[in-house]
Amino acid sequence: MAKKEVIIVLSIYLLILGLGNANGEEQNVYLRFRDTSTDRDIDSGFLTINILNNRIINGFISEKGILINIDKGRYYAEFILDDLSTKGNDYYNKDIIVVDGNLTKIVYLYPVGTIRGIVKDKLDNLVAYARLKFECSGPVIIEYPNTTDEFGTFIVEYIPKSHCRILVGYKELVSVANIDINKGSLNDIEIKLDKSIVSIDKNNNYLW
Numbered sequence: 001m002a003k004k005e006v007i008i009v010l011s012i013y014l015l016i017l018g019l020g021n022a023n024g025e026e027q028n029v030y031l032r033f034r035d036t037s038t039d040r041d042i043d044s045g046f047l048t049i050n051i052l053n054n055r056i057i058n059g060f061i062s063e064k065g066i067l068i069n070i071d072k073g074r075y076y077a078e079f080i081l082d083d084l085s086t087k088g089n090d091y092y093n094k095d096i097i098v099v100d101g102n103l104t105k106i107v108y109l110y111p112v113g114t115i116r117g118i119v120k121d122k123l124d125n126l127v128a129y130a131r132l133k134f135e136c137s138g139p140v141i142i143e144y145p146n147t148t149d150e151f152g153t154f155i156v157e158y159i160p161k162s163h164c165r166i167l168v169g170y171k172e173l174v175s176v177a178n179i180d181i182n183k184g185s186l187n188d189i190e191i192k193l194d195k196s197i198v199s200i201d202k203n204n205n206y207l208w
Contacts, residue, residue: 027067027068028069028070028102028103029068029069029070029097029099029102029105030066030067030102030103030104030105031061031065031067031068031105031106031107032064032065032106033047033061033065033081033091033106033107033109034106034109035091035108035111036093036108036109036110036111036139037110037111037161041063042061042081042091042109043062043063044062044063044083045060045081045082045083045084045090045091046058046060046061046081046082046084047059047060047066047080048079048080048082049068049077049079049080050077050078050080051075051076051077051078051097052075057070061081070097070099070103071099072099072101073098073099074096074097074098075096075097075098076096077094077097078092078093079091079093079094079095079107079109080092080158081109083184086183086184086185086186087114087185087186088112088113088114088184088185088186088187089112089113089114089157089158090112090183090184091110091111091112091183092109092110092141092158092160093108093109093110093141094141095108110139110160111160111161111183111184112160112161112181112183113159113181113183113184113185113186113187114155114156114157114158114159114185114186114187115155115179115181115188115189116153116155116186116187116188116189117148117153117154117155117188117191118148118152118153118154118189118190118191119148119152119154119168119170119175119190119191119192119193120152120190120191120192120193121170121173121192121193122192122193126152126153127148127152127168127170127193128148128149128150128151129149129150130147130152130168130170130193131146131147131167131168131169131170132144132146132147132148132154132166132167133166133167133169134156134167135165135166135167136159136160136162136163136164136181137162137163138159138160138181139160141158141160142156142158142159142160159181160181161181161183162180162181163178163180163181164178164180164181165177165178166189168191168193170193173194173195174193175192175193175194177189177191
């Protein structure tokens with residue numbers, strides 16, 4: 001089952017059980033969401049709020065936003081808003097919530113997409129721990145990965161809508177790729193270095 005289909009099923013299940021307010025607590029925080037690029041309200045989507053004390057709040061929003069319960073305090077929160085009809089993620093931002101009784105707040109979110117990358121050499125060998133540098137025209141709202149992983153891949157879940165130039169380096173080898181990120185897009189990109197990083201010695205051993 002696809003990721004977004006799983007989210008839909010789980011969300012409906014939680015709503016049926018009434019777990020969003022399991023302790024009977026009064027809902028005291030009213031949030032509405034606005035697109036930073038258009039300054040228009042966002043009237044639908046599946047919302048995830050990650051708070052630093054590891055509390056996670058999930059739920060669907062409507063044109064009226066969402067009403068939830070949060071204890072009094074000051075919280076650094078991560079907001080992820082997903083249109084389940086798109087392949088990638090759609091909106092993202094981090095903000096501070098200060099709760100002292102009832103709170104009404106407009107949260108501004110940046111339109112984002114998702115990128116999955118793989119780095120190979122000229123012979124299609126995966127390049128683990130290659131250096132990465134992202135030069136994107138959009139706002140800086142996340143930390144980009146510095147290297148590929150042990151499998152030669154990388155993923156950026158919430159990359160702002162923008163044009164991005166991705167520089168890849170491994171030892172003396174360098175390659176550059178360009179890509180446009182649109183809201184809700186899931187972008188797969190393969191970046192190739194112009195030479196092989198693997199050679200074989202006279203005993204048929206691979207040398208990196």
